[in-house]
Amino acid sequence: MLQQAFNGLVGGAFYALLALGLAVIFGMLGVVNFAHGAFYMLGAFGSYVLLDSWGVNFWVALPLVPVVLGVAGTVLERLFIRRLAPLDPLYNFLFTFGLALILQDLVKREYGVQSQPYPRPSALGGSVDLGLFTYPAYQVFVLAVSVVVCGAVWVVLTRTRVGMIVRAATERPELTRALGIDVARWVTPVFGFGIALAAFAGVLAAPMRAVNPLMGSDLIITVFAVVVIGGLGSVFGSVAAGFAVGIVSALGNYYVPSLSQTLVFILMAAVLLWRPAGLFGREEAL
Amino acid sequence: MAGPVRGAPVLAARGLVREFRGFRAVDGVDLDVAEGSVHALVGPNGAGKTTLFNLLTGFLKPTAGSVRLGPHELAGRSPEHVARLGLARSFQITSLFAELTPLQHVELALAGRTGLGWRFWRSDKALRRFSGRAAELLEQVGLDGHGTTPAGALAYGRKRALELALALALDPKVLLLDEPTAGMGVEDVDRTVRLIQRVRETGDRALTVVMVEHNMSVVSSLADRVTVLQQGRVLVEGPYAEIRHDPRVVTAYLGDSNAAH
Numbered sequence: 001m002l003q004q005a006f007n008g009l010v011g012g013a014f015y016a017l018l019a020l021g022l023a024v025i026f027g028m029l030g031v032v033n034f035a036h037g038a039f040y041m042l043g044a045f046g047s048y049v050l051l052d053s054w055g056v057n058f059w060v061a062l063p064l065v066p067v068v069l070g071v072a073g074t075v076l077e078r079l080f081i082r083r084l085a086p087l088d089p090l091y092n093f094l095f096t097f098g099l100a101l102i103l104q105d106l107v108k109r110e111y112g113v114q115s116q117p118y119p120r121p122s123a124l125g126g127s128v129d130l131g132l133f134t135y136p137a138y139q140v141f142v143l144a145v146s147v148v149v150c151g152a153v154w155v156v157l158t159r160t161r162v163g164m165i166v167r168a169a170t171e172r173p174e175l176t177r178a179l180g181i182d183v184a185r186w187v188t189p190v191f192g193f194g195i196a197l198a199a200f201a202g203v204l205a206a207p208m209r210a211v212n213p214l215m216g217s218d219l220i221i222t223v224f225a226v227v228v229i230g231g232l233g234s235v236f237g238s239v240a241a242g243f244a245v246g247i248v249s250a251l252g253n254y255y256v257p258s259l260s261q262t263l264v265f266i267l268m269a270a271v272l273l274w275r276p277a278g279l280f281g282r283e284e285a286l
Numbered sequence: 287m288a289g290p291v292r293g294a295p296v297l298a299a300r301g302l303v304r305e306f307r308g309f310r311a312v313d314g315v316d317l318d319v320a321e322g323s324v325h326a327l328v329g330p331n332g333a334g335k336t337t338l339f340n341l342l343t344g345f346l347k348p349t350a351g352s353v354r355l356g357p358h359e360l361a362g363r364s365p366e367h368v369a370r371l372g373l374a375r376s377f378q379i380t381s382l383f384a385e386l387t388p389l390q391h392v393e394l395a396l397a398g399r400t401g402l403g404w405r406f407w408r409s410d411k412a413l414r415r416f417s418g419r420a421a422e423l424l425e426q427v428g429l430d431g432h433g434t435t436p437a438g439a440l441a442y443g444r445k446r447a448l449e450l451a452l453a454l455a456l457d458p459k460v461l462l463l464d465e466p467t468a469g470m471g472v473e474d475v476d477r478t479v480r481l482i483q484r485v486r487e488t489g490d491r492a493l494t495v496v497m498v499e500h501n502m503s504v505v506s507s508l509a510d511r512v513t514v515l516q517q518g519r520v521l522v523e524g525p526y527a528e529i530r531h532d533p534r535v536v537t538a539y540l541g542d543s544n545a546a547h
Contacts, residue, residue: 164394171385172383174345174381175383177345178343178375178377180366
């Protein structure tokens with residue numbers, strides 16, 4: 001039972017990282033980024049290609065791949081998303097959705113649909129004795145590093161000027177601009193940062209999950225449910241809901257395997273009935 | 287009531303037009319706001335008052351025409367740029383950050399103006415260096431003692447007072463108030479009128495104010511000049527005492543009894 005819950009926390013770490021990126025992007029840009037899962041997949045593939053073709057190891061890939069994809073994200077925002085933003089939100093839905101399919105198919109064409117192997121970094125190959133049970137060291141590392149990253153984002157958002165501006169712009173874009181604060185300047189870095197978080201989750205996933213072109217689209221539907229459960233645009237909510245959904249689905253997998261796919265959505269429906277704005281969302285935001 | 291002041295125009299619009307899919311919400315408006323005056327924009331619902339406000343402050347781009355604030359052309363500039371040039375606005379609908387305290391609101395507004403912009407990692411301690419000025423502004427609008435209550439928990443009249451403090455934090459040349467007494471009871475209306483009078487006179491010289499206002503008693507007690515808008519055009523302009531009996535104004539307001547009380 002405890003071990004299942006711990007599995008859930010590790011799975012939840014991926015949900016939390018992805019949902020966090022989606023939440024800051026949605027908050028700041030009002031864009032639901034359907035390509036988020038594709039960038040997670042590209043993160044995993046990026047580290048696979050680096051290792052396979054150039055022998056670049058995990059510890060280099062972990063910072064490098066998110067930075068490169070984050071920069072690619074800023075270019076994407078400048079070239080396309082910014083131009084579509086003044087139009088109906090549907091245009092950016094369709095754009096990011098189409099982009100996800102394109103990225104997925106490009107990778108599929110190059111590497112096929114089968115999973116590619118990615119070894120665990122040798123330093124984390126063993127197990128850790130957690131007192132009640134032993135657990136693979138790599139999974140413990142994933143959990144720890146995710147908690148640290150989510151915590152760091154939280155500190156930046158609540159304790160720094162840029163965080164205050166991002167939160168202000170998310171809640172009241174018009175008032176923030178009327179106060180003389182240039183909101184547009186922060187949109188590109190925030191988008192790039194959200195993409196980098198997705199890529200980071202992808203690199204972390206490579207050694208413990210199948211690296212294949214569909215890994216992002218398999219995961220992202222659940223992540224959308226996580227964001228809705230946490231409350232659209234709520235940064236804290238998305239992280240908390242990420243870990244919670246991880247635990248619920250791991251326990252569900254173990255005790256009621258027949259429901260494992262639907263459990264998250266049952267949870268989402270229940271939360272929405274109880275709190276229509278999500279657990280940490282504000283009613284007003286709807 | 288203040289006497290008519292006719293200084294040089296500090297804010298001037300020429301031939302402002304805004305079309306929405308062929309409909310001209312603002313249709314060739316000229317407006318001169320004299321330095322140090324209170325200028326009211328009135329008119330029936332749908333006359334284009336709020337659209338005009340949004341054109342002046344950069345929230346809408348004009349289809350044609352110009353807006354000058356002193357030496358600066360404002361048409362086509364972004365809202366944040368307009369605000370930094372000295373044209374501050376309030377919103378018709380109460381618009382505050384629910385979780386920030388009044389003190390934090392004003393600190394944010396002060397920080398925005400000084401444009402520390404890119405200094406990313408400065409902690410919120412950097413904001414606190416504005417706290418002296420922020421406390422002063424809160425006192426000015428009568429919110430001393432409420433500085434640390436989350437804004438979401440403030441009473442309606444206090445929220446509007448906080449909005450006024452935010453606009454003042456920008457140290458504006460011209461203050462635009464969009465229906466400052468909307469939705470208020472008689473007592474709050476009186477308090478707001480006194481508040482606006484008081485904050486205008488706080489600086490070295492009287493602050494220029496442009497306001498959209500439905501309540502004619504507020505207009506009569508505050509405004510030096512009144513511009514009456516109808517269907518996106520200026521119907522008549524002059525001191526309140528003159529325009530109130532103008533037959534065109536009386537006609538324009540017929541069928542909008544709401545606005546005439």
